[in-house]
Amino acid sequence: MSNDLTARVRARITPENAALLDVRARAMGKTKSRVINDALSACFTFEHDDARDARILEKLDMMIRHNHRHSRDLNLHSETFALFLHFYFTMAPQISAADTDARAARGVGLMNQFIDQLGVKMRSGGKTFKQALSDVLVSDQDFFRLDEIQLLEKLQKKKVSAPKKKETANV
Incomplete structure (x- = not known):
């Protein structure tokens, strides 16, 4: 493509675009003809379409x-719940016919309590599993104070660096 601007085109544009063209040409240090030519070149080479398509593909990739x-997490939750139900139904004691009404009433109360607790957890962010992991996973800091750990480390270093005494054999 040639850099010579020899063809003349007459076109009409809105006053707003004319003002923007003036500002852009001055800011870039180019003539209005050069700015229009560059814009037409970008339009005909699909430069804008390619940039738009790249942004769309990037967004689609992120969404995928x-x-x-989300699918993995949902599968994990479904499998966990299925395993819990299997365990519960395997371990749940059988109830006699005389106790079914009392157990049903207690079950309704417990279910309502469960739903209320679930609602509270979900309103506060629903991070029960992560909280459960932090409750289960422990480190030495959970059992010792920091100064005690430092003292233990010093004692271990002394133990490693101390020379072993040679035992003399009785002959």
């Missing part, structure tokens, strides 16, 4: 990855 993570 999010969808994959």
Whole structure:
């Protein structure tokens, strides 16, 4: 493509676009003809379409990855719940016919309590599983104070660096 601007085109544009063209040409240090020519070149070479398509593909890729993570998490939750139900139904004691009404009433009360607790957890962010992991996973800091750990580390270093005494054999 040639850099010579030899063809003349007459076109009409809105006053707003004319003002923007003036500002852009001055800011870039180019003539209005050069700015219009560059804009037409970008339009005909699909430069804008390619940039738009790249942004769309990037967004789709991100959405697909999010969808994959959500599907994995949903499968994990479903399998966990199914395993819990299997365990519960295996271990739940059989109840006699005389106790069914009392157990049913107690079950309704417990179910309502469960739903209330679930609602509270979900309103506060629903991070029960992560909280459960932090409750289960422990480290030395959970059992010792920091100064005690430092003292233990010093004692271990002394133990490693101390020379072993040679035992003399009785002959």
